[in-house]
Amino acid sequence: MDEMNDEHLLQLLDEGALNQLKTEANEMNPADIADFFEKVPKEKRLLVFRLLTKDNGADAFSFMDNDMQEEIISAISDQEMEHIIDELAMDDVVDFLGEMPANVVTRVLRNTDESTRKIINQFLNYPDDSAGSLMTIEFVQFHQDMTVGEAMAQLRKTGVDKETIYNCYVIDHRRVLVGVVSLRTLLLSKDEAIVKDIMEEDVIYVHTLDDQEETADLFKKYDLIALPVVDNEKRLVGIITVDDIVDVIEQENTEDMEKMSALIPSEDEYLKTSVLQLAKNRIVWLLVLMVSGTLSSAIITHFESVLASSVALAAFFPILMGTGGNAGSQASTLIIRGMAVGEIEPKDILLVIWKELRVGIIAGAVLGVANFVRILVVNDVSFAVNFTVSLSMAITVILAKGVGCTLPIIAKKLHLDPAIMAGPLISTVVDCLALMIFFNVARVLVL
Amino acid sequence: MDEMNDEHLLQLLDEGALNQLKTEANEMNPADIADFFEKVPKEKRLLVFRLLTKDNGADAFSFMDNDMQEEIISAISDQEMEHIIDELAMDDVVDFLGEMPANVVTRVLRNTDESTRKIINQFLNYPDDSAGSLMTIEFVQFHQDMTVGEAMAQLRKTGVDKETIYNCYVIDHRRVLVGVVSLRTLLLSKDEAIVKDIMEEDVIYVHTLDDQEETADLFKKYDLIALPVVDNEKRLVGIITVDDIVDVIEQENTEDMEKMSALIPSEDEYLKTSVLQLAKNRIVWLLVLMVSGTLSSAIITHFESVLASSVALAAFFPILMGTGGNAGSQASTLIIRGMAVGEIEPKDILLVIWKELRVGIIAGAVLGVANFVRILVVNDVSFAVNFTVSLSMAITVILAKGVGCTLPIIAKKLHLDPAIMAGPLISTVVDCLALMIFFNVARVLVL
Numbered sequence: 048m049d050e051m052n053d054e055h056l057l058q059l060l061d062e063g064a065l066n067q068l069k070t071e072a073n074e075m076n077p078a079d080i081a082d083f084f085e086k087v088p089k090e091k092r093l094l095v096f097r098l099l100t101k102d103n104g105a106d107a108f109s110f111m112d113n114d115m116q117e118e119i120i121s122a123i124s125d126q127e128m129e130h131i132i133d134e135l136a137m138d139d140v141v142d143f144l145g146e147m148p149a150n151v152v153t154r155v156l157r158n159t160d161e162s163t164r165k166i167i168n169q170f171l172n173y174p175d176d177s178a179g180s181l182m183t184i185e186f187v188q189f190h191q192d193m194t195v196g197e198a199m200a201q202l203r204k205t206g207v208d209k210e211t212i213y214n215c216y217v218i219d220h221r222r223v224l225v226g227v228v229s230l231r232t233l234l235l236s237k238d239e240a241i242v243k244d245i246m247e248e249d250v251i252y253v254h255t256l257d258d259q260e261e262t263a264d265l266f267k268k269y270d271l272i273a274l275p276v277v278d279n280e281k282r283l284v285g286i287i288t289v290d291d292i293v294d295v296i297e298q299e300n301t302e303d304m305e306k307m308s309a310l311i312p313s314e315d316e317y318l319k320t321s322v323l324q325l326a327k328n329r330i331v332w333l334l335v336l337m338v339s340g341t342l343s344s345a346i347i348t349h350f351e352s353v354l355a356s357s358v359a360l361a362a363f364f365p366i367l368m369g370t371g372g373n374a375g376s377q378a379s380t381l382i383i384r385g386m387a388v389g390e391i392e393p394k395d396i397l398l399v400i401w402k403e404l405r406v407g408i409i410a411g412a413v414l415g416v417a418n419f420v421r422i423l424v425v426n427d428v429s430f431a432v433n434f435t436v437s438l439s440m441a442i443t444v445i446l447a448k449g450v451g452c453t454l455p456i457i458a459k460k461l462h463l464d465p466a467i468m469a470g471p472l473i474s475t476v477v478d479c480l481a482l483m484i485f486f487n488v489a490r491v492l493v494l
Numbered sequence: 495m496d497e498m499n500d501e502h503l504l505q506l507l508d509e510g511a512l513n514q515l516k517t518e519a520n521e522m523n524p525a526d527i528a529d530f531f532e533k534v535p536k537e538k539r540l541l542v543f544r545l546l547t548k549d550n551g552a553d554a555f556s557f558m559d560n561d562m563q564e565e566i567i568s569a570i571s572d573q574e575m576e577h578i579i580d581e582l583a584m585d586d587v588v589d590f591l592g593e594m595p596a597n598v599v600t601r602v603l604r605n606t607d608e609s610t611r612k613i614i615n616q617f618l619n620y621p622d623d624s625a626g627s628l629m630t631i632e633f634v635q636f637h638q639d640m641t642v643g644e645a646m647a648q649l650r651k652t653g654v655d656k657e658t659i660y661n662c663y664v665i666d667h668r669r670v671l672v673g674v675v676s677l678r679t680l681l682l683s684k685d686e687a688i689v690k691d692i693m694e695e696d697v698i699y700v701h702t703l704d705d706q707e708e709t710a711d712l713f714k715k716y717d718l719i720a721l722p723v724v725d726n727e728k729r730l731v732g733i734i735t736v737d738d739i740v741d742v743i744e745q746e747n748t749e750d751m752e753k754m755s756a757l758i759p760s761e762d763e764y765l766k767t768s769v770l771q772l773a774k775n776r777i778v779w780l781l782v783l784m785v786s787g788t789l790s791s792a793i794i795t796h797f798e799s800v801l802a803s804s805v806a807l808a809a810f811f812p813i814l815m816g817t818g819g820n821a822g823s824q825a826s827t828l829i830i831r832g833m834a835v836g837e838i839e840p841k842d843i844l845l846v847i848w849k850e851l852r853v854g855i856i857a858g859a860v861l862g863v864a865n866f867v868r869i870l871v872v873n874d875v876s877f878a879v880n881f882t883v884s885l886s887m888a889i890t891v892i893l894a895k896g897v898g899c900t901l902p903i904i905a906k907k908l909h910l911d912p913a914i915m916a917g918p919l920i921s922t923v924v925d926c927l928a929l930m931i932f933f934n935v936a937r938v939l940v941l
Contacts, residue, residue, distance in 0.1 A: 075696065272719065297747075325828075329853070340817070341872055343813065366790065369784070370787070385765075410773050475816060
């Protein structure tokens with residue numbers, strides 16, 4: 048549907064039917080307009096951008112990716128730029144400026160009035176993952192001594208430019224946040240009522256420097272649509288809306304998955320990241336894991352005499368270590384994810400270990416037996432070798448579950464990120480355990 | 495802070511200071527009240543629940559987990575239950591009933607009026623992962639021929655019970671969705687204006703049976719707060735609000751992570767899932783991967799003569815396969831995640847392969863050289879063995895990147911879930927490749 052529409056618009060552009068293009072493009076959703084720009088030939092983008100109304104141009108701009116924003120902003124006049132900045136919500140301006148090169152930032156700041164410039168500069172100083180970096184100043188605030196009638200009048204007058212008017216925040220004479228009042232409550236109250244008397248005093252808020260992940264957790268716990276942000280004196284400085292939190296959640300999940308796969312997290316889009324950067328993000332962990340894998344080599348070398356007496360044993364290394372690693376990753380993923388969404392806490396460690404022990408015994412027994420049967424059918428090895436492999440596998444699975452569930456919790460207790468205690472690191476540890484078990488069992492049963 | 499407050503409330507309960515407890519509990523946020531219930535001794539929960547006002551009781555109820563909900567609902571009278579159901583939003587009622595045993599569902603349905611019962615039954619029939627299962631009927635709708643004055647009057651009268659009043663949906667005489675009008679537009683328009691003339695006609699919507707993941711994608715793409723849901727005739731039947739979408743996103747991410755770690759996804763909380771169920775969710779994939787690992791054993795057996803002539807080679811299996819597996823997981827995770835968030839599409843396959851090829855060459859070269867140095871320092875093996883291991887490692891890393899980036903895209907093209915093409919399966923494939931490369935290089939260089 049979208050694709051077809053884009054084709055149609057491109058055809059209008061080719062034919063020079065600009066009036067028709069103007070009408071149709073301005074009726075589109077800004078997010079779709081932004082998508083359409085990706086398909087417009089580079090040399091015609093400015094032309095198309097100028098067909099948009101000022102509102103639509105600014106809205107579409109906020110949905111564009113940073114490369115496209117830079118391209119547009121570099122091509123347009125100062126006056127056009129000023130209009131875009133005026134129309135954008137403050138958090139979108141700051142997000143955009145945060146990704147632009149210095150010359151673009153300077154040019155934008157030069158063309159905004161002083162009060163806006165001051166706010167932008169302040170916002171640009173919040174750390175990347177802080178609540179402050181997510182907030183917007185487009186919110187509704189009432190003084191606590193206002194009447195409901197005055198509040199509603201103010202809302203009608205100024206509310207139209209705000210990101211949300213469903214929750215209005217209440218401040219005292221020092222601008223300290225003292226409460227929140229919903230539009231629902233305002234509509235139900237008499238005009239003469241005082242805001243202070245009808246507001247909810249138990250208001251949930253964050254500080255500008257609080258972590259964005261904790262902020263997202265509050266949204267999830269309390270099903271919030273918006274959340275006020277205060278400074279050190281509890282003065283109201285902004286709000287965060289849920290659409291930005293959706294992005295934070297996706298970003299945090301991406302980071303966790305990347306860490307769990309031995310990658311250094313990156314916020315850049317895959318297709319737009321340079322090959323060198325991609326290689327760098329991967330090589331660090333591969334090297335660490337390789338060097339720590341030295342231990343498993345040492346174990347095999349140590350038992351070389353056992354191996355030399357029965358070379359057939361080596362054929363079972365991959366399956367033994369693979370199964371152990373997988374069993375460990377399963378446990379660690381469940382625990383890491385459980386802690387991330389708040390279902391498991393470090394104090395549950397004994398409960399978790401007890402649970403994993405039992406799961407490990409069941410899984411270990413099933414896999415040991417299945418492996419025994421598999422080897423009987425497929426391989427031509429002695430009973431002793433088969434029994435050695437299968438018993439080692441059962442013990443390895445049990446230990447893998449134990450290691451997999453314990454390391455992430457210990458990491459959390461040590462205030463490290465549990466996500467690094469996932470598959471790759473767990474596998475390296477389990478590899479060594481598996482080999483030690485295997486050779487020790489083999490020494491008794493095979494030799 | 496929360497912990498301390500809960501301790502304080504528990505003390506009040508112990509001392510029998512019920513009036514004080516009643517006052518303080520009713521001032522708390524419903525989500526915090528629900529948390530507090532987890533700490534109240536089982537035999538006193540009903541007592542505490544009855545201290546809450548009807549509104550607070552119902553709100554707190556909606557934040558409780560299913561076990562607690564079942565406990566409360568089984569203990570209270572029919573009349574109390576009726577009140578909770580009345581106060582809850584329809585989507586919360588349906589979520590709750592979907593998790594209750596049949597006898598509870600029957601009792602609830604017996605105690606609701608016929609129209610509610612009809613709606614509940616209809617909602618319970620939507621598939622688990624469909625847009626219909628997420629929606630609520632608490633929304634504002636206007637007829638297209640209404641004036642703004644009439645619409646605002648209706649909003650003031652009925653809007654207070656709605657989940658959102660910021661977006662109001664417009665229908666024609668057959669209840670077909672024809673547009674959306676924001677509160678902002680209503681506030682800016684003259685009372686005499688007709689809704690049809692000021693509404694936005696280009697309204698984004700989903701069908702009841704659309705997948706919840708696609709629904710979440712629309713929220714992310716268009717930064718939505720709410721989204722209307724229509725039936726096959728495009729008649730408006732409900733809306734979905736962003737707070738439920740936040741839960742969907744977390745749930746879909748959890749599912750992806752579980753699949754990527756060779757787990758069968760489960761929606762139940764870890765600590766509340768039985769050991770047998772946990773074991774079952776893990777054993778299936780472990781068995782599949784073990785059986786497919788048979789191939790790597792066969793390769794080693796096939797080359798047993800090479801191994802017998804230099805048993806030292808076996809010491810490098812773990813590090814070679816480990817590095818290959820990790821390199822493959824890195825690539826597959828980036829691609830799986832990139833496709834999940836819409837940054838990579840199957841048509842980008844050649845771009846991706848070309849990128850991974852170059853990343854693989856850089857990473858392979860660095861790891862091969864690092865490994866050569868490592869073996870020189872740590873191991874006492876011949877130059878030929880060292881060179882075999884290091885060269886094999888470099889080639890393996892390159893191939894692992896290729897396999898890791900290709901399989902998820904192929905899965906997507908075949909309409910399979912790319913998430914299963916992650917670490918464990920990639921590692922199994924890469925293990926075989928690594929061994930084949932290793933033995934073939936060894937045959938030339940070592941023998």
